[in-house]
Amino acid sequence: MSYLLALDQGTTSSRAIVFTPAGQPLAQAQQEFTQYFPQPGWVEHDPLEIWQSQLQTAREALARAGLEAAQVAALGIINQRETVVLWERSSGKPVHPAIVWQDRRTAALCEQLKAEGLEPTFRQKTGLVLDPYFSGTKLAWLLNQVSGLRGRAERGELCFGTVDSWLIYNLTGGQLHATDVSNASRTLLFNLRDRAWDDELLSILDIPRAVLPEVKPSATVYGTTAPELLGAALPIAGVAGDQQAALFGQACFAPGMTKNTYGTGCFMLMNTGPQPVESKQGLLTTLAWQLGNHPPEYALEGSVFIAGAVVQWLRDGLGLIQQSAEVETLAAQVQDTGGVYLVPAFVGLGAPYWDPYARGTLVGLTRGTTSAHIARAALEAIAYQSRDLLGAMEADSGLRLSELRVDGGASLNGLLMQFQADLLGRPVVRPQVAETTALGAAYLAGVGVGITDPPGIAERWAAGGRFEPRMLEPEREQLYRGWKRAVERSRAWAE
Numbered sequence: 001m002s003y004l005l006a007l008d009q010g011t012t013s014s015r016a017i018v019f020t021p022a023g024q025p026l027a028q029a030q031q032e033f034t035q036y037f038p039q040p041g042w043v044e045h046d047p048l049e050i051w052q053s054q055l056q057t058a059r060e061a062l063a064r065a066g067l068e069a070a071q072v073a074a075l076g077i078i079n080q081r082e083t084v085v086l087w088e089r090s091s092g093k094p095v096h097p098a099i100v101w102q103d104r105r106t107a108a109l110c111e112q113l114k115a116e117g118l119e120p121t122f123r124q125k126t127g128l129v130l131d132p133y134f135s136g137t138k139l140a141w142l143l144n145q146v147s148g149l150r151g152r153a154e155r156g157e158l159c160f161g162t163v164d165s166w167l168i169y170n171l172t173g174g175q176l177h178a179t180d181v182s183n184a185s186r187t188l189l190f191n192l193r194d195r196a197w198d199d200e201l202l203s204i205l206d207i208p209r210a211v212l213p214e215v216k217p218s219a220t221v222y223g224t225t226a227p228e229l230l231g232a233a234l235p236i237a238g239v240a241g242d243q244q245a246a247l248f249g250q251a252c253f254a255p256g257m258t259k260n261t262y263g264t265g266c267f268m269l270m271n272t273g274p275q276p277v278e279s280k281q282g283l284l285t286t287l288a289w290q291l292g293n294h295p296p297e298y299a300l301e302g303s304v305f306i307a308g309a310v311v312q313w314l315r316d317g318l319g320l321i322q323q324s325a326e327v328e329t330l331a332a333q334v335q336d337t338g339g340v341y342l343v344p345a346f347v348g349l350g351a352p353y354w355d356p357y358a359r360g361t362l363v364g365l366t367r368g369t370t371s372a373h374i375a376r377a378a379l380e381a382i383a384y385q386s387r388d389l390l391g392a393m394e395a396d397s398g399l400r401l402s403e404l405r406v407d408g409g410a411s412l413n414g415l416l417m418q419f420q421a422d423l424l425g426r427p428v429v430r431p432q433v434a435e436t437t438a439l440g441a442a443y444l445a446g447v448g449v450g451i452t453d454p455p456g457i458a459e460r461w462a463a464g465g466r467f468e469p470r471m472l473e474p475e476r477e478q479l480y481r482g483w484k485r486a487v488e489r490s491r492a493w494a495e
């Protein structure tokens with residue numbers, strides 16, 4: 001009876017996993033969906049394809065687990081964050097393709113807001129920076145650029161949501177227009193301390209309140225699914241952004257505990273406890289979660305836009321490998337990159353640089369450079385970007401990390417994890433259950449219906465692989481200096 005169903009709506013695929021009450025995955029289903037690149041720097045998804053793929057995976061996972069929906073105690077939703085969906089309140093029809101977090105179309109609007117001196121206001125109230133990454137300027141773009149939408153939004157005919165809201169709306173048969181605090185904290189419209197939509201920010205971006213969802217805790221009963229969808233009315237009891245959910249799934253409950261997720265991008269989050277910590281190093285301050293009526297917890301976050309996606313580029317763009325996992329064998333053909341650095345600034349650079357005009361750069365090539373050197377440079381770039389984040393995080397928090405908990409698709413790569421440990425000079429630890437983000441969704445839902453709690457989750461967390469640093473400090477620092485030089489070459493390129 002107390003199985004938990006996690007819906008993990010990621011950037012490139014929808015996934016559903018059924019977990020046992022003890023947090024072990026029982027069955028899963030996954031579906032990739034289409035990525036649209038209508039113009040350079042633009043990235044879109046079809047909201048209906050997101051919904052359909054998510055629903056199908058939920059049904060498949062339940063079928064594979066051999067469970068009736070009625071045996072599931074609760075459902076949790078976690079999602080790619082910041083991506084904007086706008087739909088008709090009455091019919092549920094999207095009025096535009098979803099604008100994905102990676103989309104850079106609002107770079108000029110962000111520049112304009114900065115030129116008007118508004119960045120400190122956004123930073124102080126939301127913990128974010130003025131970068132096209134976040135939802136607010138994407139929603140403003142839709143209302144300003146697509147004919148007819150503003151009037152309809154003002155009349156209350158449209159709903160805005162991040163992907164969690166879109167799924168909640170569909171799962172409840174159009175009954176609920178809601179989001180959780182962690183997703184709201186990624187919109188540029190939400191006041192971190194008041195935990196409410198902020199009138200001043202709404203007015204700057206000219207967003208009518210009527211489009212906004214109701215904001216709720218991350219673990220609480222939102223409502224129930226329409227019974228015909230999954231075969232029973234399941235309580236939706238956990239909702240969070242996927243990166244915050246991974247922090248939860250990694251049991252990072254004490255201030256200072258940190259995880260890094262290596263998926264499409266790389267997202268390092270440090271729990272900072274019940275108070276938001278302002279970053280001086282270009283990191284974000286974000287809401288980690290709120291469990292029922294308890295006070296919320298906050299996190300510092302470093303967001304890197306391209307991590308595992310650089311491996312996809314080696315596969316799909318360059319054709320160097322057939323499958324992502326083959327990158328490890330190719331990179332292992334050489335001992336080092338032979339001085340080659342790849343800066344994967346394909347959609348600009350996120351934390352701590354925040355340069356939407358940076359572009360991908362490959363430097364240090366010689367006649368001796370082979371595909372193996374490039375593959376190795378691609379993997380190392382993921383680790384260098386994470387080192388940038390860790391350095392910033394330790395400077396902001398004043399803490400020194402004793403180890404880094406890792407998860408996500410690319411964390412399965414042993415060569416990358418060893419290089420990461422070497423480059424950080426700290427142990428890197430992978431948990432036994434690799435599906436940490438989905439596990440976070442299940443746990444949040446479990447907390448929402450009162451069948452689990454953080455101490456129980458922390459007790460169940462168990463280490464799987466552990467990578468000890470082996471590199472000597474002079475080599476580590478020399479390599480890292482090279483990376484910093486390479487980053488400089490990539491910057492302000494598309495300006």
Ligand SMILES: Nc1ncnc2c1ncn2[C@@H]1O[C@H](COP(=O)(O)OP(=O)(O)O)[C@@H](O)[C@H]1O
Pocket residue numbers: 010011012013262263264265307308309310311312324325326327328408409410411412413
């Ligand atoms: N063995 C591997 N080595 C490096 N990268 C990998 C490996 N396996 C998968 N990846 C990368 O990990 C990413 C998928 O991880 P996942 O956690 O599922 O991401 P997301 O949730 O962002 O879709 C892809 O970008 C893929 O290229």
Ligand SMILES: O=P(O)(O)OC[C@H](O)CO
Pocket residue numbers: 009010011012079080081082101241242243263264265303
């Ligand atoms: O889809 P993922 O797992 O790469 O996560 C995307 C992030 O939530 C974007 O902020």
